[in-house]
Amino acid sequence: MTSEIDWRRAAACASLPQRYVFTRNPSEAEHTLRACNQCQIRRECEAVVDPSHTWFDGVSGGRLWRNGREVAV
Template sequence: MRPPFPPDPPDWRASAACSGMPPQVVFARREREALPALNACRRCPVARRCEETVAPARSFFDGVSGGRLWRNGRRVRLRHSDVARPHALRARSDGART
């Protein structure tokens, strides 16, 4: 027998590279504590969706979203050169400049 309604689509957050990381890493306000989540964003298939959904600037978000660190809804300038935004990495792999 078939269920009366189609199953809910899987939540995009389950596909996030940071899924399963401790909240204190994902919602860190400091770069050092956020580095694991920032590095996970480099390979995250839903980084763009994450930033669109969280809307950090509108929600005064603190933490990591879309490969960026946010504090009170403002991007934090990163000091570590080994952390790159996933959007920039994709653009470089396509041969475009960032």
């Protein structure tokens, strides 16, 4: 398994502004969700972030999360 820093650099969203990655707004999440569709570490992202158990807000594993719950987009 790669280190956390290497994992973040390998993510397709790594070059996107953080406001798109950590948004609660579906329209702002579109950029990141498109990047997720091409990301080779999408599953690892969701496993590391563990959004449903951490009350995460933002995009992880190709889905938008708000307070640890998936948001329909």
